[in-house]
Amino acid sequence: MRIFIKACVAALLLGVTVTACDSYNDNETPGKFVEADKQLDGVWQLSTVKRNGVDITSTMDFSKFRLHLNADGSYKLENRLPLPVKYDGVWSVDDPTHPFVLSFTENNALGAVEVGIQYPIFDGQRRLSITHSPGCGTNSYEYNFVKVNR
């Protein structure tokens, strides 16, 4: 019984100690947070490729592929790889500040092809991530791009 009481006291003391620490101090002023730049135009190079959840980046040379998302709204595929589109055309996003869908319309094509995108910041760099199934619908590929100068 004595041990039990001691344990209770110890637990209480521990609780007091923990809650006494004022480690969280909110000095940020609301509204100060600014949405980071999510501009997608630029030249994108593949950094990692996953097939059905498994990283296959090192198994093939993915380094030469470039996705040019030009500021004028056109796009160009350089050293093409499997993608939902084959030919150059125009691109757009569903929402300029919070884009979740990237649309490609091939030149002379009637309809657009849409892919879901994510744009996390990793190592201080904006990434562009698209998940798509250019071959069989049962296979999914995650392409992660980094912006490069050319």
Next chain:
Amino acid sequence: MNRKLKYFAFMALACAGVFFACTYLDSVNIDQPQPDGTMAPKVKVGETATFTIKGRFETNEDHPEGRNLVIAMLAPRDWNIAKNCVLTYRGTEVVDWEDIHPMSVIPSNTSPNNMSGYTWPAALMERFGLGPNRYNDMEWVAWQGDELIPIYNGTHATYEVTVKCKVGQQNLRANLGFVVNNLGDGMSSDEKYIKYAFSEHQFEVYGGIGETIDFGKLRFNSVEPARAIQDDIITYTFVGDAYENDLIKEPEIFFRGKAYTAEGGVYEAEKLKMERANTFTHSYSCTIWPAGFFNIPDGETITKIEYSFTNAAEDVVVNKSLDDLMGGETPESDDTPFTYTLVCGA
């Protein structure tokens, strides 16, 4: 206090503990009705096969709140059994034999009670492996009863599980595996509560495109993913340790492939160097985007890729002929390449 504590600890453990019935798995039937009226363990690609598992439970405890039946199955990945199989069961004594009880795949975020840290499929593979199969392109999936079955002291109930599976598009022969357990026991090491069986004969899927894969044999080649077309990214692996061969003595190993299109085109690519996975195994792989690798013109579609593994001088070759020969068959020629059919299937 100490004694009280011990008593409570014991009670808590007893509550959490697993008491179910001794489980028996009496028979597994994989035979299917054939067009000629006979029964045989085979079915055409894309058709539905029905498997039956029969057994008994014998209990000496009361559990009116019930217990949850678990059935697991090992099958080729090509079947995608989690999606394409429907399981039901019926039983005597504790339930009405006329009632059919549905089962559902155990969610992938749950572990068996006695193999924490593992998902059910991983735990089953760890514990029961591939059975008589030797080709690793198979998976275990576990189902649980949607409802609890009450258990009473002295119950001697029989059960019958019906597994209806729409098989895949790949021609193959494999031994199927089945496990009977209950959710509370969760794969304990006590064999009273868990039983398993592999089909005595191989089950065959026939009538599809491409070669028949015998899962009972080791193979020199493996391909990932199992289903792909020309705009997929495909990895070819030379499994050099499958059987004795001269190619693994070579300093460099290459992939030599030829693509055939539906439009009648035949495209041969330069041989491609394969990378060794690690220094412990003689496994070499290469990954290609077929449309780009074979430089397929616009408007043409690859239907199959023939390939073999070779050395720099191309005078040492591992192909289908050698694979068949080492696997105990008598190949018609010595230069038949492996074939990979490019089709998505159902």
